[in-house]
Amino acid sequence: MAFQALVREVQAHLQEVLDDPSKGLNEKLLESVDGQVTGPSSASPSSYSKANFSQETILESDRDALLNKLSGLLPTLQQDPTPVTNLINRLISPQRYTFSRVLSINPPVDFLAGLTAPSPPINLTTLYLLEKAKFRPSDIGIVAGKADVVGVLVKLWLCAQDTAVAGRAHDVILGLLLPEAMVQGSIGLVEGGLMWRRLLRDKDIYGSIFSICSLSTAGQDRQPSKRDKTVAQARLLDMLLRIDSEPVRTSQIPEIEWQYGVSDGGLLHFAAIHMVDYKDDVLMHVNLLEFYTMYLSTKYKTIPLNPITNDAKASTLALEFLRKHGLHDRSLSYFFYPDDKDPVDLTFLYGRSANYLGTWCSVYPKDFLGHPTMVKATLNRLMSALQIVTTGQWAQGRAPKDDFHVLASLPRMTLLPRGQAPSPLVFVPARPANEDAFKTLAYVFNGNQDTISEMAGQENAAARALYYFYMANSPNFWRDVVSAAETVAIKGTAMAALSVMAAVITAHWAPLPNTSNSNSPFALPTEGEVANKCGAPSLPASGIEAIMTEPAISVVVPYLIKPAQTFSNLVGGGRGDVDSAAYKVAVAKHDTLIHLYEMLKRWVGNHPEAQEMLATVGRRVAQGPMGGSSEIGGRIGTMEL
Template identity: 90%
Template sequence: MAFKALVREVQAHLQEILDDPSQRLNEKLLESVDGQVTETILESDRDAILNKLSGLLPTLQQDPTPVTNLIDRLISPQRYTFSRVLSINPPVDFLAGLAAPSPAINLTTLCLLEKAKFRPSDIGIVAGKVDVVGALVKLWLCAQDTAVAGRAHDVILGLLLPEAMVPGSIGLVEGGFMWRRLLRDRDIYGSIFSICSLTTTGQDSQPSKRDKTVAQARLLDMLLRIDGEPVRTSQIPEIERQYGVSDGGLLHFAAIHMVDYKDDILMHVNLLEFYTMYLSAKPKTIPLSPTTNWTKASTFALEFLRKHGLHDRSLSYFFYPDDKDPVDLTFLYGRSANYLGTWCSVYPKDFLGQPTMVNAILNRLMSALQIVSTGQWAQGRAPKDDLHVLACLPRMTLLPRGQSLSPLGFVPVRPANEDALRTLAYVFNGSQDTTLEMAGQENAAARALYYFYMANSPNFWRDVVSAAETVALKDTAMAALSVMAAVITAHWGSLPSTMTSNSPFALPTEEELANKCGAPSLPATGIETIMTEPAIGVVVPYLIKPAQTFSNLVGGGRGDVDSAAYKVAVAKHDTLIHLHEMMKQWVGNHPEAQEMLATVGRRVAQGPMGGSSEIGGRIGTMEL
């Protein structure tokens, strides 16, 4: 149907419904106005249809979804501005649209409001509609439909942080119209507290306790996105004091006073996850005095959590599991471990500045990993939360010292376990972000950890290859391949020639590492260690061998195993590509390896399933 004819037919149909609201909507006709039509339609026709749709909604006696969908399509082009939304006749009743019991109408009203986020003057117009902003906040916190609540969240966020802005960049200053409305309007600011506070449960027009916890979760999520001075500081002290906040603002209320974490385990989980995400946000430096200890007050997030006891409370479920309720521990141990891992990863210097706590964590990991039986590892029952913490620790803390052992030594390569293998791969690979302040130390420690581990696991590479060849256990096989790739592409650094630090976590010297490993010297790079014994006689032949298949299995129904075999073959080929790329750099100093490089290159060219069974055997006997 030609565009013009289609537009005329739609307009005529909408007029019929306006004249007789009991008539059925022609859904197929309305759906035919697709994106191509809405991009090419004359603006006068667009406005005419929108005017009819606006007049239709208040009297419509059937499901409004076809109408709201058409409105959404018509206003979707970015050139359709908020000024044009305001010109729709009859005027859009934003308040009624937000309060309507229909999610479809709610979503369309939000779509119309969102048009304001592109211009500060339009944001000011929305912020000036006090009742509309109040209804928008209520919809965000109280909507039963999660899609509606999510879209309301996005609209508020867009009005607070217009495009090209960053969190905290405008605040309560000229131009921050929506900030002022939310945080300085007594009714709206107070409504956020009253809706989310459990102290108002049972009062008139207040949500149920269950619905309040939903609102609490939504507020925590929003605070992660708008963190900055406006929510960190007091705005209306009288309102804040009513809800237990004596010195602070919305952040203090939500993070400290809002949640009944002792009696609501699910909200306690939510709160712990909030602390973790808050801690992992981009550090925002706080003002420091000449006497400030940088390792204890490097960012606002960490200082805030520490100052209010939230840091220690978040760690306690990992440190002191024996003191906790077993039911609580089921939900909170992993979250506590995740918080700890985030702290170690985001603030490694702060973490290393507290050696007593570091040693306590190492001892805790030793205890947790030592009691895992061989059968548990073999059955895939790995202590995942403890492995996560281990992987997040600065690598220099994992180095064995004197007679003390490293918890990394209790992470086995045999029996093969997916989580254990991926942990080893991550630790051995080093830090991929070379811009980090401690990247050099991390990469030197990664190399040392690999050789310390190898010194106690002479069959390491044979066990890794054995796991990779067990294609029926796809995830474990792919984890074993990740170990190979991690060492091949390792980001390793050099150890110092002499001791340069008195820190309990100082790196060993090169000579000390070599002596402990019983070798005069050790390869400096991952590719170099792969191209020497014991790896070269095991890893390279395996990677060059043709991929395994399940064609010799008896019986039918091989779809899943064949799929597993192919996925492992692709991962194996990807690892071979890494080997080939690293060999091309390494072979410049080893011209005798040109033949091997050519052989690896030919196997790469054959793809995941190609190759000759003779190639792997030849590689194993080549001499460099």
């Protein structure tokens, strides 16, 4: 059937249903035109298949006529509206279909009825129509002028039982706020941004956010249940991460804020400090800790320069807010003082607290280093946590992952041994082989890849020192790593062992200082001090040089050059999951070999004696992951536990 004729047939069918609402929709007919209308969505053009480009282009007059029919049909429809809403969504999907055209649909779109309808498909389509306004400031102003619509939109975002509807309402609100934020800037948002003013200066709407999310109103008329309020709380916290700016940090309507316990501040203070009953609701406490962690990571909002000293604070508005209100210390307490906490709560909160600490260390390393007592407490806590892990637990793959996360997040200079105090890194074993232990060592040894970071040089020098200190403490380190890599039946551990090799081969190391800076509690050791402690006259300067010297060269390089293991000599061929694991390990091994080859090419210029090794490695690289394995035969590596 010709496309235009199909459009005419659909129009006629819609008119029949309009005239007789009891008449059933011809879903196949609507789906046929839906599937042939072009117009990739502006929000996600790539989501449409290439087949769409061969579909028919509907005439704009027909598009408008169909939308008029569909708009008139929805209010009277007595059956599942999904075929109708799907076609509407398709017809309005091109970005060129503007909000002005949405407003020209006849009969006019009843946004209020669409948002309050007890039908998720209708809610979603209405939200899709509203979202068209985000592309033009004038259209955002039109939506902001509809107080009743914005009020229902807010309630839909916070209270909708259908998560798809709530998520779309969130996206619509965000889409209407952010363009104004980009134009107005943070300070002038409430005065210049019409949507911001509607949300934060309209007493009914602003008050509804507080009343819906506050547990103090639970049980009152037209209020969500306590469970639904906690869902609304989570949605508000998620939104605040995206719209964090001056308006949500400052008071907007004091009489409303005071009513909910906020005496100094705005929506952020309510949500972060007063809203959640964290003492009696551990799951919301988890949500709150995750919010603090994500909020803490917004480093781009840096505290302005001190006008007197002209020094920039190594902090942000987020960190200052959390610290000022005691939220920073409270978030850390579950990591530092686990014995003081309820064991059930600790099960949920210890990892979140560790993640918060890790974020503080990695995002604000200078601020963390500025609290030496906290640094010492962190190191002591890590050593306590790592020392109690038994050999059997390491062998069974049970590792303190949360503590590893903190360890890997610390500035590397804090991990260096000081006086009689060992580095917590010595309690991370290479044997028994443990996947998480290898991943942690790989991350620490590789160094800081962020070359822009002002601490990158110190971090990379510390990474080098830590590697040599670890080697001095574990002389069989590389043999243990290679043994784990050969145990291909335990794929995760084998892959992690290979990551250790790759990390050292490609390490971002820097030289240590020649003289000591004893004024700093976290000063780097000198080159001579590290060499003396390691019992060597000098130490290789780079990762590739470390690999090309003993003990690594006699263990790591032969392993990487050796053909990959297979299971072809097993009865029945050894095919299946294990063989798949063997292939994946072989690919990872080959990738590591490529790293070795690339680094050797750079290194060999100053070390011509390595030309033969470079040629050997190059030949093995050319053979591919499984090259030469058929001649060697396979074997299953076993691990001595």
